[in-house]
Amino acid sequence: MKTPVVIAVAGAAGQISYSLLFRIVSGELFGLEQPIILRLLEITPSLEKLHGVVMELNDCAYPLLQKVIPTDDSRVAFKDADYVFLAGAKPRKMGMKRKDLLASNALIFAEQGKALNEVASRHVKVLVTGNPANTNALITQRNAPDLSPSCFAAMSMLDHNRAISQLAEKCGVRSKDIKNIIIWGNHSETQYPDLHHATVKGQNAFALVEDEWITEYFIPTVQHRGAAIIGARGLSSAASAANAAIDQMRAWTLGTQNNDWVSMAVFADGSYGIENGLFYSFPVRVSAEGEVTIVSDLQIDAFSLMRMQVSERELKEERMAVQHLL
Amino acid sequence: MKTPVVIAVAGAAGQISYSLLFRIVSGELFGLEQPIILRLLEITPSLEKLHGVVMELNDCAYPLLQKVIPTDDSRVAFKDADYVFLAGAKPRKMGMKRKDLLASNALIFAEQGKALNEVASRHVKVLVTGNPANTNALITQRNAPDLSPSCFAAMSMLDHNRAISQLAEKCGVRSKDIKNIIIWGNHSETQYPDLHHATVKGQNAFALVEDEWITEYFIPTVQHRGAAIIGARGLSSAASAANAAIDQMRAWTLGTQNNDWVSMAVFADGSYGIENGLFYSFPVRVSAEGEVTIVSDLQIDAFSLMRMQVSERELKEERMAVQHLL
Numbered sequence: 001m002k003t004p005v006v007i008a009v010a011g012a013a014g015q016i017s018y019s020l021l022f023r024i025v026s027g028e029l030f031g032l033e034q035p036i037i038l039r040l041l042e043i044t045p046s047l048e049k050l051h052g053v054v055m056e057l058n059d060c061a062y063p064l065l066q067k068v069i070p071t072d073d074s075r076v077a078f079k080d081a082d083y084v085f086l087a088g089a090k091p092r093k094m095g096m097k098r099k100d101l102l103a104s105n106a107l108i109f110a111e112q113g114k115a116l117n118e119v120a121s122r123h124v125k126v127l128v129t130g131n132p133a134n135t136n137a138l139i140t141q142r143n144a145p146d147l148s149p150s151c152f153a154a155m156s157m158l159d160h161n162r163a164i165s166q167l168a169e170k171c172g173v174r175s176k177d178i179k180n181i182i183i184w185g186n187h188s189e190t191q192y193p194d195l196h197h198a199t200v201k202g203q204n205a206f207a208l209v210e211d212e213w214i215t216e217y218f219i220p221t222v223q224h225r226g227a228a229i230i231g232a233r234g235l236s237s238a239a240s241a242a243n244a245a246i247d248q249m250r251a252w253t254l255g256t257q258n259n260d261w262v263s264m265a266v267f268a269d270g271s272y273g274i275e276n277g278l279f280y281s282f283p284v285r286v287s288a289e290g291e292v293t294i295v296s297d298l299q300i301d302a303f304s305l306m307r308m309q310v311s312e313r314e315l316k317e318e319r320m321a322v323q324h325l326l
Numbered sequence: 327m328k329t330p331v332v333i334a335v336a337g338a339a340g341q342i343s344y345s346l347l348f349r350i351v352s353g354e355l356f357g358l359e360q361p362i363i364l365r366l367l368e369i370t371p372s373l374e375k376l377h378g379v380v381m382e383l384n385d386c387a388y389p390l391l392q393k394v395i396p397t398d399d400s401r402v403a404f405k406d407a408d409y410v411f412l413a414g415a416k417p418r419k420m421g422m423k424r425k426d427l428l429a430s431n432a433l434i435f436a437e438q439g440k441a442l443n444e445v446a447s448r449h450v451k452v453l454v455t456g457n458p459a460n461t462n463a464l465i466t467q468r469n470a471p472d473l474s475p476s477c478f479a480a481m482s483m484l485d486h487n488r489a490i491s492q493l494a495e496k497c498g499v500r501s502k503d504i505k506n507i508i509i510w511g512n513h514s515e516t517q518y519p520d521l522h523h524a525t526v527k528g529q530n531a532f533a534l535v536e537d538e539w540i541t542e543y544f545i546p547t548v549q550h551r552g553a554a555i556i557g558a559r560g561l562s563s564a565a566s567a568a569n570a571a572i573d574q575m576r577a578w579t580l581g582t583q584n585n586d587w588v589s590m591a592v593f594a595d596g597s598y599g600i601e602n603g604l605f606y607s608f609p610v611r612v613s614a615e616g617e618v619t620i621v622s623d624l625q626i627d628a629f630s631l632m633r634m635q636v637s638e639r640e641l642k643e644e645r646m647a648v649q650h651l652l
Contacts, residue, residue, distance in 0.1 A: 019348065022565045026354060052558030056566035059551065061487040061494070061501035161387040168387070175387035225385065232378030239348045240382035 004035040004066050006121070008081040010112060011088025012040035012070070013050040015235065016129060019242035020085065021057060025065045029083075029246055030253070038068040041077035041088065074115035081120045083253070085245055086112060086140065089130025102132055102321055109136040110325040113143025122147065125252055125290070128154045129245050133187045134265050135318040137279040141267065142326040149277075150292060153252065154265035156191075156281035158237065158244035159183040163193040163222045167200065170218070171208055177201045182283045183222075183263035184304075185311025186318075191281065192307035193222040197298060255288040261295055262286070271296040272308060278315050330361040330392050332447070334407040336438060337414025338366035338396070339376040341561065342455060345568035346411065347383060351391045355409075355572055356579070364394040367403035367414065400441035407446045409579070411571055412438060412466065415456025428458055428647055435462040436651040439469025448473065451578055451616070454480045455571050459513045460591050461644040463605040467593065468652040475603075476618060479578065480591035482517075482607035484563065484570035485509040489519040489548045493526065496544070497534055503527045508609045509548075509589035510630075511637025512644075517607065518633035519548040523624060581614040587621055588612070597622040598634060604641050 007024060009017050017040075023029070025036055038057070042050040050070045057068055071077050078084060089105040109130070116126060124147065128137040133154035141152040164178045171177075182194040195214055198205035209218070221228075229237045251262045265281040268274045271294045272282075283295040300308070319326070333350060335343050343366075349355070351362055364383070368376040376396045383394055397403050404410060415431040435454070442452060450473065454463040463480035470477070490504045497503075508520040521540060524531040535544070547554075555563045577588045591607040594600045597620045598608075609621040626634070645652070 018565055019345065022345065022569055023349060023352070023354075026349070026569070028349075028352060028354065049559055052555055052560075053565075055551075055555055055558060056563055058491045058495070059484065059488045059555075059563070059566040060569040061490040061504075063500065063502040066500070158385065162385045164387040165384045169384070174389065174392070176389040178387075225381075229378055229381055229385075232381060233375055234378075237382055237385070239344055239379075240385040243348055243352070243386040 002034050004037045005030065005082045006037045006039060006080050008039040008041065008077050008084045010041040010074070010077065010084070010086045011130060013042045013046045013053055014087055015238035016087045016241050016245070018053065019239040020087065020245055021053065022060065023242065023246055025057065025060070025062045027064055029250055032064070034064065035066045036064050037066050039077045039079070039081060040068065040070045041074055042070070042072055044072045047072055074112055075119050078112075078115050079119045081124055083249060084116065084120065084124055084126040085249070086126060086128045086136065087130050087245070089136065102135065102318060105130060105132070105136060106139055106322045106325055109139040110143045113140035116140065117144035117146050120147070124151050125249065126152045127245060127249050127252070128152070129241060131187070132318055134279040134281070134315055135322060137265065138319060139322055139325050141279070149267035152267065152279070153248070154187060154279050155241075155245060155248055156183045156187060156263040156265045157248035157251075158241050159187060159191055159193065159222060159281070160263040161240070161244055161247065162225050163218075166218055166221055167195065167198065167205060167209070170213065171200045173200055179260045180283070181263070183281045184308045185281055186315050187265065187281065188311070188314060189223045190311040190314045191223055192304065192311055193219055194304055196301070196304060251286055252292065253290050255290070256284070256286045264292065266292060266294065269294060272300060274308070274312050275316065278312065278319070280312065280315060328360050330363045331356065331408045332363045332365060332406050334365040334367065334403045334410045336367040336400070336403065336410070336412045337456060339368045339372045339379055340413055341564035342413045342567050342571070344379065345565040346413065346571055347379065348386065349568065349572060351383065351386070351388045353390055355576055358390070360390065361392045362390050363392050365403045365405070365407060366394065366396045367400055368396070368398055370398045373398055400438050401445050404438075404441050405445045407450055409575060410442065410446065410450055410452040411575070412452060412454045412462065413456050413571070415462065428461065428644060431456060431458070431462060432465055432648045432651055435465040436469045439466035442466065443470035443472050446473070450477050451575065452478045453571060453575055453578070454478070455567060457513070458644055460605040460607070460641055461648060463591065464645060465648055465651050467605070475593035478593065478605070479574070480513060480605050480607075481567075481571060481574055482509045482513060482589040482591045483574035483577075484567050485513060485517055485519065485548060485607070486589040487566070487570055487573065488551050489544075492544055492547055493521065493524065493531060493535070496539065497526045499526055505586045506609070507589070509607045510634045511607055512641050513591065513607065514637070514640060515549045516637040516640045517549055518630065518637055519545055520630055522627070522630060577612055578618065579616050581616070582610070582612045590618065592618060592620065595620060598626060600634070600638050601642065604638065604645070606638065606641060
């Protein structure tokens with residue numbers, strides 16, 4: 001057995017966590033040989049509910065779960081944490097815009113950034129899923145100046161998987177036949193799901209689908225998928241978001257496949273003219289040691305560039321709204 | 327890649343299924359080489375919500391998921407099904423007794439039994455998790471006379487795991503250090519969690535804990551755990567129930583470990599004097615081919631026998647209440 005890793009989850013009594021925690025400790029994230037210490041953070045009023053989740057975790061008799069520590073103190077939760085999922089944002093309700101979420105969630109992430117800065121492992125990987133995820137990642141990172149910006153990412157993997165699924169369905173193939181999908185920008189309705197570099201069983205996707213399908217169906221479907229799920233379920237995506245969080249943290253830790261990349265919202269390095277320091281979703285390759293590199297040499301046409309910039313603009317506006325916390 | 331298996335889930339838009347489905351198709355049940363066709367059954371008013379779940383399943387771009395078929399027709403859902411989870415019972419609400427559930431759920435299981443009888447694989451494994459699970463298993467099995475009674479089981483694995491967890495915590499060991507726990511009887515508050523044969527790191531559990539802890543703490547804690555979870559979460563166990571369903575179906579299919587057994591509520595064969603044909607939880611061993619054998623040669627003392635019979639009596643009473651459906 002390996003040395004246990006410390007995994008912290010904020011918003012641990014919430015819906016995404018309820019789908020996430022049981023999969024993490026069953027071994028889906030790092031395999032059946034990796035023991036886990038779980039630290040679970042909640043706001044004080046949710047501690048009783050969190051206690052119920054801890055009871056259920058214990059009731060699974062998981063062989064890998066060494067210890068589970070529930071707390072309302074972010075410094076306890078993040079102490080020596082190797083992997084952190086920040087899922088602790090209020091979920092979007094039916095008809096609610098992402099921007100309404102900004103103000104109510106920003107303070108939480110500033111506080112969590114400070115705590116991470118003080119007590120987390122210096123090699124921590126912090127994945128933000130709570131919306132607005134990109135700007136929450138920015139707030140968190142700016143409040144943790146002693147940690148490398150490469151310790152932080154926001155989740156694009158849900159959009160990435162949604163795009164794969166739509167293209168696979170359209171082409172009548174399986175999801176594993178699709179490679180090199182890209183999600184650019186913000187995890188919001190301005191995101192740009194890009195098929196220019198995607199392949200379907202090795203063939204360029206553009207040769208297989210109509211332009212009109214891309215602009216009239218594919219792009220808006222992926223962009224508005226979150227709202228469509230809320231429309232059908234009456235609740236925001238939880239199980240698929242948790243699944244994507246596992247996919248993204250696994251890729252971030254164990255690396256991407258040779259012939260593929262994933263989309264991750266990371267600290268922008270100036271690639272493609274996107275402003276340095278924004279958390280923006282790019283195609284990235286990850287080494288087996290967990291080193292992330294933005295794929296920076298792709299040809300971008302005017303159609304794509306315009307969409308990429310729309311999403312960048314939105315991220316700058318979101319940043320403006322939380323300037324006092326940066 | 328292997329030939330796909332057909333897995334059907336009834337009550338597919340419910341809480342347990344929401345925790346179950348995403349883990350099944352990620353490969354937790356039968357591994358990363360086993361493709362899956364998923365058939366999802368719901369009542370007509372829940373089809374829209376089920377549609378949302380299907381959207382989320384697609385949004386995970388699971389490599390193993392070949393096809394997902396949502397339906398409100400049990401004959402479509404169970405067609406050629408190899409593995410069936412019957413989770414489609416109304417969940418128990420705070421303060422509600424299990425018996426109140428009986429009447430409202432019995433008809434559903436009679437109907438599902440008839441459909442299984444007509445269209446399921448002749449080697450189907452049907453695991454009932456919807457409460458009252460044992461009597462629902464009985465109703466289902468009696469309405470499927472062309473299938474072997476060995477095709478049916480009710481879930482005791484949640485109680486089994488809960489008992490392991492309590493004993494492990496008491497002894498300060500890990501769950502995998504605990505072997506040979508037994509849950510006898512009904513998945514209800516009359517169940518009897520039995521430590522007489524349990525071992526902790528190879529030592530007899532009885533030598534390690536006080537009698538008073540067993541009678542005053544261990545037995546009632548396991549018996550009433552469901553209600554305690556509802557008290558803390560405000561909702562009945564879903565993630566831990568789904569986890570146990572995976573554990574039980576996996577053990578039922580791939581076999582138990584050499585030096586251990588699991589508890590499963592199966593068609594009683596007269597062992598320990600329990601009435602033939604009741605669905606009663608016994609310790610069972612399962613071969614690598616999925617053949618279940620009740621462990622029938624254990625020494626039972628008067629303390630245990632009395633408790634085993636209390637739970638048997640309750641199962642007979644429940645059977646009486648649904649006699650018209652058998």
